Amino acid sequence: MLSILLLRLKLMITNKKLLLICFIIPIIVLLITGKTLERSNENLKLSIAVVDEDNSRITRETIKKISKNELFIVKESNFEAAEKMLLRDDIEGVYVFKKGFEKNIKIGKTDNLVQVHYLQGNYIAPAVTDIITSNFMFDIVTEKTKLIVEDIIYKEDSNKSQEFNSKFNERVQTIHKDEEYVLPIITEYMNSAKQDDKNSQVKKLMKNNAVNIILIFIMLAVLMNSMYTRKDYNTQIITRIKMSSCTYLKYTVGNIMGISIPVIITTLIQILFIKVFILKDVNALYLMFIFSIYIISFTIFALLLVNIFKSIQSIQAFIPYIILILYILGSLGTNIRILPTYTIQQSIFDYLLFNDYGNILTNLLYQLINTSIYFIAVITTGYKEYQYGNY
Amino acid sequence: MEIIKLEDISKKYKKEKVLNNLNLSIESGQITGIIGPNGAGKSTTLSIMADLIPYDDGKVTYRGSSIKDSKGKIGFIPQEIALYDSLSGFENLKFFASLYGIKGNKAKDRISEVCQYVGLEEKIKSKVKTYSGGMKRRLNITAALLNNPELLIMDEPTVGIDIIARNNIIDILKKVNKQGITIVFTSHYMIEIEKLCTYIIFIKNGKIVEKGKIDEIKNKYSKSNLEEVYTLLNNK
Ligand SMILES: Nc1ncnc2c1ncn2[C@@H]1O[C@H](COP(=O)(O)OP(=O)(O)OP(=O)(O)O)[C@@H](O)[C@H]1O
Ligand SMILES: [Mg+2]
Numbered sequence: 187m188l189s190i191l192l193l194r195l196k197l198m199i200t201n202k203k204l205l206l207i208c209f210i211i212p213i214i215v216l217l218i219t220g221k222t223l224e225r226s227n228e229n230l231k232l233s234i235a236v237v238d239e240d241n242s243r244i245t246r247e248t249i250k251k252i253s254k255n256e257l258f259i260v261k262e263s264n265f266e267a268a269e270k271m272l273l274r275d276d277i278e279g280v281y282v283f284k285k286g287f288e289k290n291i292k293i294g295k296t297d298n299l300v301q302v303h304y305l306q307g308n309y310i311a312p313a314v315t316d317i318i319t320s321n322f323m324f325d326i327v328t329e330k331t332k333l334i335v336e337d338i339i340y341k342e343d344s345n346k347s348q349e350f351n352s353k354f355n356e357r358v359q360t361i362h363k364d365e366e367y368v369l370p371i372i373t374e375y376m377n378s379a380k381q382d383d384k385n386s387q388v389k390k391l392m393k394n395n396a397v398n399i400i401l402i403f404i405m406l407a408v409l410m411n412s413m414y415t416r417k418d419y420n421t422q423i424i425t426r427i428k429m430s431s432c433t434y435l436k437y438t439v440g441n442i443m444g445i446s447i448p449v450i451i452t453t454l455i456q457i458l459f460i461k462v463f464i465l466k467d468v469n470a471l472y473l474m475f476i477f478s479i480y481i482i483s484f485t486i487f488a489l490l491l492v493n494i495f496k497s498i499q500s501i502q503a504f505i506p507y508i509i510l511i512l513y514i515l516g517s518l519g520t521n522i523r524i525l526p527t528y529t530i531q532q533s534i535f536d537y538l539l540f541n542d543y544g545n546i547l548t549n550l551l552y553q554l555i556n557t558s559i560y561f562i563a564v565i566t567t568g569y570k571e572y573q574y575g576n577y
Numbered sequence: 578m579e580i581i582k583l584e585d586i587s588k589k590y591k592k593e594k595v596l597n598n599l600n601l602s603i604e605s606g607q608i609t610g611i612i613g614p615n616g617a618g619k620s621t622t623l624s625i626m627a628d629l630i631p632y633d634d635g636k637v638t639y640r641g642s643s644i645k646d647s648k649g650k651i652g653f654i655p656q657e658i659a660l661y662d663s664l665s666g667f668e669n670l671k672f673f674a675s676l677y678g679i680k681g682n683k684a685k686d687r688i689s690e691v692c693q694y695v696g697l698e699e700k701i702k703s704k705v706k707t708y709s710g711g712m713k714r715r716l717n718i719t720a721a722l723l724n725n726p727e728l729l730i731m732d733e734p735t736v737g738i739d740i741i742a743r744n745n746i747i748d749i750l751k752k753v754n755k756q757g758i759t760i761v762f763t764s765h766y767m768i769e770i771e772k773l774c775t776y777i778i779f780i781k782n783g784k785i786v787e788k789g790k791i792d793e794i795k796n797k798y799s800k801s802n803l804e805e806v807y808t809l810l811n812n813k
Contacts, residue, residue, distance in 0.1 A: 430673075
């Protein structure tokens with residue numbers, strides 16, 4: 187097993203093309219796209235949809251204010267149309283100003299004012315929510331409400347009006363004192379209650395982008411390395427391996443480790459590179475952990491493909507079809523539920539490639555399930571050929 | 578005394594019957610050549626001897642006991658050049674030695690020993706893809722000698738190389754045999770068979786047409802060389 191591991195490592199190191207693809211190109215791409223994103227920072231606009239169920243003065247004004255902000259492109263529509271846009275991924279999120287918004291604010295009821303809908307895995311929507319909350323909602327809660335309270339309610343009974351006013355002011359003051367305070371409905375959607383800085387959504391985009399680039403090169407490196415294992419069969423080296431007491435299990439586990447360990451190491455270097463040069467606040471440890479598990483899982487998956495398609499040529503020819511199949515399966519398996527409190531988008535594509543369930547334990551669990559399924563499949567598909575060969 | 582014995586061996590690939598009640602035994606300490614036309618079943622026979630593939634019927638014994646007990650005692654040289662050409666000869670040998678648990682300094686010693694033996698010392702540190710055909714073939718044989726086998730099974734070890742390189746390999750195999758290693762191999766070069774073997778087995782359509790000592794067979798058909806015997810047996 188260790189022999190096979192060291193062999194794969196050696197084969198990878200002596201392969202200049204592979205080194206270039208797995209090591210050097212991703213770092214260059216990361217650097218270029220990282221810098222480009224940083225520069226396009228200012229032009230970056232985020233699309234959101236706003237549904238004004240209340241259609242009151244306050245909601246209209248708030249929406250106008252948000253629209254004026256240079257950060258957003260605001261599309262006002264009804265919920266059905268907004269939902270469609272969301273599913274098409276045209277917008278980051280739908281912000282529903284619920285019926286009774288104005289009325290609730292007037293009586294000091296500040297929960298359940300706005301519902302946010304976004305697709306799972308979208309890092310931007312929570313950040314947008316943060317911005318809207320901190321920049322626009324406090325305006326409403328403080329000044330606007332006060333004005334309206336003075337203006338309209340209890341006009342004829344000045345005592346009552348004053349009483350309400352002082353009560354409301356108390357509440358507003360508590361809000362100002364309490365730094366942790368955010369509108370309750372919005373808290374539900376935010377993973378981090380802490381305020382992000384102005385560029386948080388750009389940073390999140392950059393992080394997403396970096397993760398995607400690393401992911402693509404991981405897939406390339408793993409696939410290429412896995413394809414090279416076919417050489418053992420084409421050159422009958424496999425008979426030498428079989429003549430020794432190396433079982434198929436040992437051979438496979440050796441291959442898995444021999445392919446994944448170098449890729450894990452290069453990925454770690456890339457993540458460190460990102461942390462040092464592009465995104466300083468990226469959680470490197472978390473990424474490394476998730477990626478390591480993912481790389482092992484994908485290595486086993488790639489070996490499964492190699493076992494099924496056998497020759498390097500047919501694997502290469504089949505890659506577009508594999509993507510197409512995953513895509514079709516993904517859209518068939520897409521299970522999108524938009525509920526007031528949470529949104530899920532989960533496709534087989536996500537499931538096969540990268541599970542981002544936010545929670546590290548769920549992530550781990552899904553990856554372990556995937557990996558075990560692939561492992562059993564690899565052992566069953568490859569055993570026969572190893573045992574009976576092509577003689 | 579026989580080292581390996583095949584009794585009533587039958588082998589099918591899907592529906593096609595490749596070996597048909599094959600009976601043969603290999604004499605210990607001798608060199609045996611298996612000859613016959615393309616597709617006769619020679620490679621299949623060798624693979625069964627090396628316990629590389631399963632068979633449908635019959636029995637294989639190694640020194641009287643199960644072939645499974647022969648693990649590590651047989652060296653097998655495939656028809657292809659079974660080497661990683663992006664690695665050096667030394668790295669290849671080191672890997673194959675490690676498969677047999679030969680590691681560290683022990684591996685180094687063993688590798689230089691076998692390399693000296695086959696005359697491969699000079700280029701052993703360069704990549705296999707820079708080797709000539711003859712050198713690759715020699716390295717291919719060397720890799721099977723690392724674990725000091727009792728029996729060496731070779732499938733066309735000299736295919737595609739020139740006379741000088743072939744004679745070189747013939748000399749090596751003679752030397753190997755002198756050390757007490759039994760050799761079984763297939764070849765389409767009758768001159769080579771005559772130079773090396775004491776015994777031959779002629780297979781056609783998965784059946785043994787003739788077997789025995791090479792001189793006795795030549796006398797039996799009153800032919801002066803093996804090529805004529807081959808032509809005769811093939812047309813039979
Ligand atoms: N893996 C396989 N699947 C199906 N048929 C096979 C397989 N390997 C060999 N055969 C068939 O079995 C028969 C014997 O093949 P084998 O390779 O043993 O012949 P051979 O005597 O070694 O021929 P050659 O001299 O060309 O090497 C051939 O008809 C071949 O087509
Ligand atoms: Mg053959």
